[in-house]
Amino acid sequence: xxxxxxxxxxxxxxxxxxxxxxxxxxxxxxxxxxxxxxxxxxxxxxxxxxxxxxxxxxxxxxxxxxxxxxxxxxxxxxxxxxxxxxxxxxxxxxxxxxxxxxxxxxxxxxxxxxxxxxxxxxxxxxxxxxxxxxxxxxxxxxxxxxxxxxxxxxxxxxxxxxxxxxxxxxxxxxxxxxxxxxxxxxxxxxxxxxxxxxxxxxxxxxxxxxxxxxxxxxxxxxxxxxx
Amino acid sequence: xxxxxxxxxxxxxxxxxxxxxxxxxxxxxxxxxxxxxxxxxxxxxxxxxxxxxxxxxxxxxxxxxxxxxxxxxxxxxxxxxxxxxxxxxxxxxxxxxxxxxxxxxxxxxxxxxxxxxxxxxxxxxxxxxxxxxxxxxxxxxxxxxxxxxxxxxxxxxxxxxxxxxxxxxxxxxxxxxxxxxxxxxxxxxxxxxxxxxxxxxxxxxxxxxxxxxxxxxxxxxxxxxxxxxxxxxxxxxxxxxxxxxxxxxxxxxxxxxxxxxxxxx
Ligand code: FES
Numbered sequence: 001x002x003x004x005x006x007x008x009x010x011x012x013x014x015x016x017x018x019x020x021x022x023x024x025x026x027x028x029x030x031x032x033x034x035x036x037x038x039x040x041x042x043x044x045x046x047x048x049x050x051x052x053x054x055x056x057x058x059x060x061x062x063x064x065x066x067x068x069x070x071x072x073x074x075x076x077x078x079x080x081x082x083x084x085x086x087x088x089x090x091x092x093x094x095x096x097x098x099x100x101x102x103x104x105x106x107x108x109x110x111x112x113x114x115x116x117x118x119x120x121x122x123x124x125x126x127x128x129x130x131x132x133x134x135x136x137x138x139x140x141x142x143x144x145x146x147x148x149x150x151x152x153x154x155x156x157x158x159x160x161x162x163x164x165x166x167x168x169x170x171x172x173x174x175x176x177x178x179x180x181x182x183x184x185x186x187x188x189x190x191x192x193x194x195x196x197x198x199x200x201x202x203x204x205x206x207x208x209x210x211x212x213x214x215x216x217x218x219x220x221x222x223x224x225x226x227x
Numbered sequence: 228x229x230x231x232x233x234x235x236x237x238x239x240x241x242x243x244x245x246x247x248x249x250x251x252x253x254x255x256x257x258x259x260x261x262x263x264x265x266x267x268x269x270x271x272x273x274x275x276x277x278x279x280x281x282x283x284x285x286x287x288x289x290x291x292x293x294x295x296x297x298x299x300x301x302x303x304x305x306x307x308x309x310x311x312x313x314x315x316x317x318x319x320x321x322x323x324x325x326x327x328x329x330x331x332x333x334x335x336x337x338x339x340x341x342x343x344x345x346x347x348x349x350x351x352x353x354x355x356x357x358x359x360x361x362x363x364x365x366x367x368x369x370x371x372x373x374x375x376x377x378x379x380x381x382x383x384x385x386x387x388x389x390x391x392x393x394x395x396x397x398x399x400x401x402x403x404x405x406x407x408x409x410x411x412x413x414x415x416x417x418x419x420x421x422x423x424x425x426x427x428x429x430x431x432x433x434x435x436x437x438x439x440x441x442x443x444x445x446x447x448x449x450x451x452x453x454x455x456x457x458x459x460x461x462x463x464x465x466x467x468x469x470x471x472x473x474x475x476x477x478x479x480x481x482x483x484x485x486x487x488x489x490x491x492x
């Protein structure tokens with residue numbers, strides 16, 4: 001086995017992989033969130049942004065491929081770790097009282113799996129446009145893909161809103177542990193800096209940032225052009 | 228004896244398992260007349276006297292120094308290693324913290340790497356294997372050097388001593404939801420790596436001890452820090468961060484490890 005294979009198969013190396021892939025996915029989540037906040041800038045701004053990204057196919061496809069690879073590595077290594085950790089305690093305690101760990105941290109495998117399902121739904125919904133096909137694939141006045149209207153029509157539906165709300169709760173729970181954890185996993189946590197406490201603020205920041213535009217749509221602050 | 232002396236009657240739920248291969252189960256026992264001055268292990272001695280008097284098999288449990296320094300005692304007590312009092316081993320846990328009529332659940336450490344030998348005794352050879360692969364320095368030190376011959380900064384000496392306080396009891400593994408031994412292994416590394424003598428073999432030692440830990444079947448660290456809360460010697464999670472950092476260096480920059488792995492050196 002090469003030194004690199006031995007490294008990533010070790011428990012510590014696997015945690016390094018989880019931390020690095022998790023961090024990169026998190027950075028994407030921030031960029032993605034900032035992009036959607038442009039819904040507050042009106043149809044022109046949002047559609048210009050959406051079409052700019054859509055037409056940048058030299059960047060778009062490698063980015064998609066990279067994100068998919070990161071996600072698959074993150075999931076595959078996680079499955080290996082969970083299997084190993086379950087195997088490390090074959091007989092459960094009759095009484096076991098964790099005192100400092102949070103349930104969200106211990107439930108990373110569950111929130112991770114649910115998030116994976118949510119991401120699949122999100123891609124079918126917005127990227128492929130197959131959940132509400134009649135709202136998608138429309139063009140705006142300038143002949144651009146009308147991403148703004150599809151966003152508004154999408155979140156005017158309470159069921160869709162609730163699905164995304166659930167997805168963002170999962171994301172916040174998952175990141176609450178992940179963001180507090182990655183510096184320690186990479187050995188970069190230092191007692192002088194409160195890295196362990198980063199989880200909650202980061203999770204709250206992403207949750208609020210992501211839920212602002214859909215909530216504005218639901219309560220009628222963001223409307224269809226001309227409505 | 229102080230006036231606070233009282234006697235307790237307790238109900239114990241104890242894991243009984245005749246040997247490694249046989250299945251075990253929780254068995255309830257009444258134990259009576261336990262002095263509040265007794266330690267937890269003395270309470271088990273009293274139980275065993277009462278069991279022997281009735282012609283029953285006494286409960287096997289590990290112990291040695293009974294003064295909190297050897298790491299031999301163990302026991303998951305009411306779902307917490309060593310009973311969950313901060314920085315306290317089971318032998319130093321006293322019955323005055325219990326009330327008359329209490330029910331107490333007593334189980335062995337649960338980990339694949341710590342198989343039950345009998346009742347509450349587990350086999351902690353996996354820890355010995357980790358130590359034997361790297362928990363030492365192989366420099367020939369000769370006779371004891373003069374004091375202050377080798378200068379060690381106070382902060383480094385303190386951190387080495389803090390890590391060296393580990394008594395290898397296994398409470399970290401028992402407390403961890405993943406059955407991970409990271410706090411133990413990291414403490415053993417940290418106590419050498421804050422001293423000059425530990426530096427020459429630092430990366431090789433880190434790589435080797437992590438491999439031994441993985442081979443023994445311990446889980447991975449998910450940063451839950453239950454180990455830190457359970458440690459009877461208050462070892463800090465900081466040592467795990469040191470291990471994580473050194474392991475990356477051991478994998479990516481340590482030449483010896485690369486050579487060994489591809490068989491060329
Ligand atoms: S018996 Fe030695 S530490 Fe408890």
